[in-house]
Amino acid sequence: MEWLAAIGDLAGNFLSGGVLGSVFGFFGKFAELAKLKEQHRHAETMMDKEAKHLSMELSSKAQIAKTEANAQIEVAASHAMAASYDHDARRYLSGKALANNKVAAFFMCFVDFFRGITRPALTLWLSIASYLVYSQTVKILSITTQSTPLTPDQAYQLYWLCINQLLSLAGIAVGWWFSSRPSKITAGQ
Numbered sequence: 612m613e614w615l616a617a618i619g620d621l622a623g624n625f626l627s628g629g630v631l632g633s634v635f636g637f638f639g640k641f642a643e644l645a646k647l648k649e650q651h652r653h654a655e656t657m658m659d660k661e662a663k664h665l666s667m668e669l670s671s672k673a674q675i676a677k678t679e680a681n682a683q684i685e686v687a688a689s690h691a692m693a694a695s696y697d698h699d700a701r702r703y704l705s706g707k708a709l710a711n712n713k714v715a716a717f718f719m720c721f722v723d724f725f726r727g728i729t730r731p732a733l734t735l736w737l738s739i740a741s742y743l744v745y746s747q748t749v750k751i752l753s754i755t756t757q758s759t760p761l762t763p764d765q766a767y768q769l770y771w772l773c774i775n776q777l778l779s780l781a782g783i784a785v786g787w788w789f790s791s792r793p794s795k796i797t798a799g800q
Contacts, residue, residue, distance in 0.1 A: 733787060737780045744776050 710716075748769065755761050761769070 729787075733784060737784055740780055741777060744773055748773050 751769065752761070755765075
């Protein structure tokens with residue numbers, strides 16, 4: 612009977628050890644699962660942060676590309692302006708041709724001077740003419756409104772004459788300035 616008690620003790624120990632081993636194994640698997648979930652959560656968070664970082668990086672690259680494109684536009688505009696200034700500073704005869712002929716050099720100085728002074732002089736004249744139109748209009752309006760008011764037809768005619776005068780002056784300036792610019796054919800491009 613003793614051997615029966617020994618077998619019972621062995622079986623009891625075996626079964627209780629198996630149950631305890633299974634319970635601890637279950638807790639181990641549960642802890643492993645929790646750790647795996649945490650690793651996945653961490654990986655998801657890192658991917659979200661990386662996606663946000665990439666989005667910000669792409670956004671900054673797009674902004675840099677826009678800035679570079681705007682800079683290239685500004686450079687092209689400054690080159691066009693420089694070409695315009697180069698055209699304005701152009702002489703009609705080369706220094707070599709002027710060195711051989713003193714009479715041509717003397718007259719070409721006048722040509723270059725008048726060519727260089729035309730735009731500023733025209734601008735000054737247009738400014739003075741515009742001011743004179745304005746001051747005469749104000750003078751006429753102040754005289755006529757004190758003694759005899761203008762009829763609507765007279766006021767309209769005065770207004771129409773002033774607008775036509777200013778548009779004519781602007782047309783002169785714009786027409787002259789743009790017609791004196793070199794075309795691609797005359798510039799040799």
